[in-house]
Amino acid sequence: MTTVTAPTVTPALGNRILAVVRLHLTNRWTVIYLPWLIMLAILALNVAIWAIVLSAAAPENREEVRQNLGYSGAASYMFVYMIVIAVQAISVTFRFAQGYSVTRRDYYLGTSVAFVGFSVMFAVGLSILAAIEEATDGWGLGGKLFTSTVFGEGDGLARAFVFLVLALFFFFVGAAVAAIWVRWRAFGLTAFFVGLAFLLVGFGALIALTDSWVAVGEWFVATGFLGVYAWSLVPTAIAALTGYLVLRRATPQG
Amino acid sequence: MSAVVEVSGLTKRFGSVTALDDVTLRLEENVIHGLLGRNGAGKTTMMHLLTGQDFVTSGSIRVFGENPVENARVLQQVCFIKESQKYPDDFLVRHVLRSAPWFFPNWDAGFAADLVEEFRVPLKRRMKKLSRGQLSAVGVIVGLASRAPLTFFDEPYLGLDAVARQTFYDRLLADYAEHPRTVVLSTHLIDEVSNLLEHVVLIDEGRVLIDAAADDVRGSATTVIGAATVVDAFVAGRDALHRESMGGFASVTVGALTPAEKAEATAAGLELAPVSLQQLIIRKTGASREVEQSA
Numbered sequence: 430m431t432t433v434t435a436p437t438v439t440p441a442l443g444n445r446i447l448a449v450v451r452l453h454l455t456n457r458w459t460v461i462y463l464p465w466l467i468m469l470a471i472l473a474l475n476v477a478i479w480a481i482v483l484s485a486a487a488p489e490n491r492e493e494v495r496q497n498l499g500y501s502g503a504a505s506y507m508f509v510y511m512i513v514i515a516v517q518a519i520s521v522t523f524r525f526a527q528g529y530s531v532t533r534r535d536y537y538l539g540t541s542v543a544f545v546g547f548s549v550m551f552a553v554g555l556s557i558l559a560a561i562e563e564a565t566d567g568w569g570l571g572g573k574l575f576t577s578t579v580f581g582e583g584d585g586l587a588r589a590f591v592f593l594v595l596a597l598f599f600f601f602v603g604a605a606v607a608a609i610w611v612r613w614r615a616f617g618l619t620a621f622f623v624g625l626a627f628l629l630v631g632f633g634a635l636i637a638l639t640d641s642w643v644a645v646g647e648w649f650v651a652t653g654f655l656g657v658y659a660w661s662l663v664p665t666a667i668a669a670l671t672g673y674l675v676l677r678r679a680t681p682q683g
Numbered sequence: 684m685s686a687v688v689e690v691s692g693l694t695k696r697f698g699s700v701t702a703l704d705d706v707t708l709r710l711e712e713n714v715i716h717g718l719l720g721r722n723g724a725g726k727t728t729m730m731h732l733l734t735g736q737d738f739v740t741s742g743s744i745r746v747f748g749e750n751p752v753e754n755a756r757v758l759q760q761v762c763f764i765k766e767s768q769k770y771p772d773d774f775l776v777r778h779v780l781r782s783a784p785w786f787f788p789n790w791d792a793g794f795a796a797d798l799v800e801e802f803r804v805p806l807k808r809r810m811k812k813l814s815r816g817q818l819s820a821v822g823v824i825v826g827l828a829s830r831a832p833l834t835f836f837d838e839p840y841l842g843l844d845a846v847a848r849q850t851f852y853d854r855l856l857a858d859y860a861e862h863p864r865t866v867v868l869s870t871h872l873i874d875e876v877s878n879l880l881e882h883v884v885l886i887d888e889g890r891v892l893i894d895a896a897a898d899d900v901r902g903s904a905t906t907v908i909g910a911a912t913v914v915d916a917f918v919a920g921r922d923a924l925h926r927e928s929m930g931g932f933a934s935v936t937v938g939a940l941t942p943a944e945k946a947e948a949t950a951a952g953l954e955l956a957p958v959s960l961q962q963l964i965i966r967k968t969g970a971s972r973e974v975e976q977s978a
Contacts, residue, residue: 433685433712434748440759440788448785455778456771517772524769527736529786530758530831677753680737682767 442535449531449539450546453518460518460547464510465554471503472558472574479570495571504574507551508599515544515603516610519672523611524681537673544604548596556589587655594658598665605672612679685712686745687833687865688733693742695728695889702728704889705742710882713863715855717880717897717960719873721968725889726869727765730835733867734763746833762787762831764822766838770810777806779821787829794858795828801850815842823851830862837869848872852879873961883960887968897960904963905945908934909953917948924966936966 453460486494518540526536559575563583567573581588609617636645649657688710695703703725710716718726731737732744735751735758744751751757770779780799784790799806802820805813813821819841826836840848856879859866870876883900885893893900904924907914911933918935925936936958940948948955958966 431685432689432745432748433687440755442755445755448782451785452782455782456773456775459773521769521771525771525774526786528763528765528768529783530734530761530763531786532735532753532755532758534753535755678738680731681769682731682737 442538445531445535446539446542449526449536450543452522452526453540453543460514461550464507464514464551467510468504468507468558471506472568475501475503475572475574476568476570479568479572483570501572501574501577502579504555504577504580507555508595511547511551511596511599512603512606514547515600516607518543519604519607519676520610523676523679527681533677533679534673537676540604541601541669544600545597548593548600551596552589552593555592556585559588560585581654590655591658594661594665598661598668601665601668601672605668605675608672608675608679612675686710687712687747689743689745690733691743693732693744694740695725695732695737696740701889703732703886706886706889706891708884708891708894710865710867710884712865714881715859715866715868715879716882716884717873717876718867718869718884718886719964720886724886724968726886727837729886730763730765730837730867730869734758734761734835736763759786759788760832761835762826762829762833763835764826764837764839765835766819766822766841768822772809772811774810775806776804776808776810776813776821779810779825780806783825783829787825787831789830789832789862791828791830794830795824798824798827798854801854802847816844816847817842819843820847827851827854827858830858830864833865833867835867835869838871839868840870840872848875852876855879873964874959877960880960885964885967892967893964900963901957901960903939904936904958904966905938905940906934906936906956906958907948907953908932908956909951913951913953917951917953924963936962 483491483494522540523536527533531539555575559580562568562573562575563585567576576583576588580591606618606621609621613620636642652660686709688708690706690708693703693706693708694701706725706729718729720726728737732739733746733751735753738752746754746757747760749757751761776799780795783795784792802817802824804817804820804824808817810818810821819839820843823836823839823843826834826839840851843851852875855866868876868879877897880897883893883895883897884891895903906925907917909917909932911928911931914933914935918937921937923935923937927934940955945955
């Protein structure tokens with residue numbers, strides 16, 4: 430009696446990871462076309478509203494209204510959508526990929542590569558829209574959807590960096606939350622969010638009790654606008670690692 | 684004989700429930716196995732463990748000589764088609780078929796296209812809009828066209844009509860003859876697949892009751908039919924697996940008979956009938972006790 434052994438040639442890690450990346454790209458409609466279509470629809474709506482507001486303003490006030498037009502938060506839709514992609518990707522493709530004999534490690538690596546790729550795509554797209562917005566003086570109306578001060582003070586490269594780290598943050602936080610869902614379902618999510626709330630409130634209380642709010646404010650000032658965004662990579666990395674550790678022992682039957 | 688799967692002392696518990704209890708098992712290369720048992724017997728759990736989708740509580744599993752958990756080298760050789768397989772919500776049927784070859788190195792696209800036609804699966808329909816039968820058909824197509832050296836089918840026929848089920852059996856057998864591989868078929872429709880199976884593993888309440896060649900299992904029992912008094916005299920001292928009586932007649936299922944015993948029974952005017960795999964398994968897994976109690 431003998432044992433049949435697996436072939437000694439393992440398919441290259443790169444190919445296995447690429448397969449998972451392609452899995453996330455199989456239906457491009459959900460991950461690429463749809464979010465941009467919705468984003469453009471939001472832009473069109475905003476432009477229409479700006480035009481209505483401007484035309485309603487008395488001619489002598491028009492310039493003042495224009496100055497205050499649309500510090501719109503509508504671009505944040507994109508970041509909410511990123512969480513949706515991440516959660517959906519993991520909560521469904523994980524079980525699918527398990528059915529296709531993919532190891533959890535290959536799945537998570539491939540998913541991470543896909544998420545970084547999506548983040549770059551969104552950052553580049555949003556940067557292009559921001560550049561157009563700037564070049565056209567806010568779509569001819571002074572509106573600010575992609576050049577809101579939340580995203581920077583007008584330096585295009587810095588803004589692209591902000592878009593990128595924000596996208597990475599939302600993708601990997603989404604990945605970690607989805608991994609918790611896959612592994613422990615509703616109970617896990619509840620425990621996670623209650624724990625997170627305690628942690629944040631506790632952190633706030635710690636700062637307040639040690640009279641450190643001034644120090645915290647100073648830290649933000651000293652770290653600077655881009656510095657604070659750069660620091661977001663730390664929670665992003667923690668979320669990415671958490672997602673893997675949680676998924677590593679997850680089972681597809683849930 | 685070469686083992687593709689070797690399981691020893693395998694136990695799997697979910698909380699206080701013991702799904703598999705000290706199971707030891709070998710699955711031979713290029714054989715079609717039937718993994719049989721009642722609902723909740725532990726069949727699906729076993730397949731989840733063999734494909735690295737779940738983790739053992741204790742004991743060891745070797746698939747192609749290695750632990751399958753997180754083992755890409757082993758899992759690349761494995762395809763597990765399960766009834767409860769989840770597909771991404773936004774996937775169309777063609778997305779499933781397009782992505783399969785990235786994960787199964789032996790994928791045969793031509794074969795898959797033939798099967799799509801035979802099972803009449805609509806390629807442009809969303810997976811979640813498929814009927815139960817169409818969903819099963821997609822699973823069957825992936826399972827067959829992937830040609831994985833070790834292929835598991837867990838209740839692959841749910842919702843499939845009789846024609847589609849026969850197509851599945853015929854295609855499986857034909858393709859298996861051309862491309863030998865190890866197949867594990869978990870099913871309730873035992874009589875339907877009875878002719879396909881070369882080896883039978885029967886699990887009940889987490890334990891292996893039968894692990895034998897299908898022919899040996901079929902020969903392991905005989906039904907003796909005739910006048911009740913004669914039948915009773917003949918089966919006295921034997922283990923009766925099952926007993927039915929009507930009027931003065933009785934039909935009793937007993938273990939294997941030697942040629943001499945068969946001659947003796949025939950001489951006594953008794954009729955001997957083979958026992959189908961399904962009947963045998965029903966009797967082995969507890970139904971007979973209930974019948975006797977109610978009789």
